[in-house]
Amino acid sequence: MDVSNFKDVQRDEPDIPMEIDKVGVKGVRRKISTITPKGNFFYDVVLDAFVDLPKDMSGTHMSRDVEALAEAIEEANKEKSSSLEEVLNDISNRLMMKHKYATRVELIAKTQHQYEENFTDPPTNEMANVTIAVTKDRNGKDRRSVKVEIPGLSVCPCAQQTYQEAEGVECQAPSHTQRVNLSIDLTTRDKLVRIGWLIDAARKSFSAPISSLLKRDDEYKLLKKAYSSPKFIEDLVRHAVYYCGQTLKDKEYPEDTEINVEAESLESIHPHNAYARRETTIGNLLKKERDFEAD
Incomplete structure (x- = not known):
């Protein structure tokens, strides 16, 4: 079935013309592969992705959020991205491209990072809880936190x-x-x-x-x-x-x-x-x- 000519309901004027600060998806679970000096490292990541919505649109295209996540992660696995940070930056750029109406995107990733605790001999592998957030505005403002x-x-x-x-x-x-x-x-x-x-x-x-x-x-x-x-x-x-x-x-x-x-x-x-x-x-x-x- 070809739905390309179907009405885009999200583009309808809402009953109450009001901006939405953040709208998107939460709790998307993915595995991301990266390359580190010690070899391949896999992160099990829980992702939240948001954009803002103008007052003249009823809804956002949430499938594009998941689409951006999938594309960036597939590309990272193929190209062997060097860091988790690079993958998340790529996702946020793709979100901005896919949501032309948005002026801001926000991406939050929660995962765990394995580190070596060398107090003992041999060292032990321990886990740190990690949250990475990337917020970008279309005017060029770019804030990132780890x-x-x-x-x-x-x-x-x-x-x-x-x-x-x-x-x-x-x-x-x-x-x-x-x-x-x-x-x-x-x-x-x-x-x-x-x-x-x-x-x-x-x-x-x-x-x-x-x-x-x-x-x-x-x-x-x-x-x-x-x-x-x-x-x-x-x-x-x-x-x-x-x-x-x-x-x-x-x-x-x-x-x-x-x-x-x-x-x-x-x-x-x-x-x-x-x-x-x-x-x-x-x-x-x-x-x-x-x-x-x-x-």
Whole structure:
């Protein structure tokens, strides 16, 4: 059946002429193949794709969203794209081309990224939760964000100091420990931040890493490291922001690149969780660094 001459109902005037900010599809599951320095890597991705809709159109052509996803992923698999970021950028460009009436497209991808935790020998493979968002306007504005979340270990320095003074011991006294979920979200213009950079910044911020496989000797070494580096949840956030700044300052990212770090501590001796957050920009970090050096 040839439907090319059928009426395009989406183009009808709506009963109420009103713009729609975001319309599209959510929860499209796909597998994306990429090439990394260590070989092929496959991502299981959940995708959301949106455009805006003018007030004189009843509806958007949602099949075009799925069509754009399928075309870009097929092309990536064929051409062996070098990164997940490149595939998502291609999808967003295709969405803009297919929705001529839209002035803005937004693509959100949720997945997991495998990283190597080298605290133990041999290292273990751990998983980071990753969210990548690409927002493009037809006027050329291009905003991209990468968010990673990984767990780690923190040791309370206050409880440790109290135990040291009460018992008259000098170092590595007992304290309460907890698993902390730390997330780093960077938003910038025109290019994406590498997932691995953010994972490394987060890993270095904890009192100690966590690992899916620990033998008795590994447990001893991990606890020794943790109690040697007690940190408040505020310290974890500070360290993560600092490491992000150190990683990005020499990589030509614009100074308005936004850094958003959040940490939630799953407290072991309290029925509630602890939380901390810091938002800043590369420019602010560089200014503080210059002011510090001037002093």
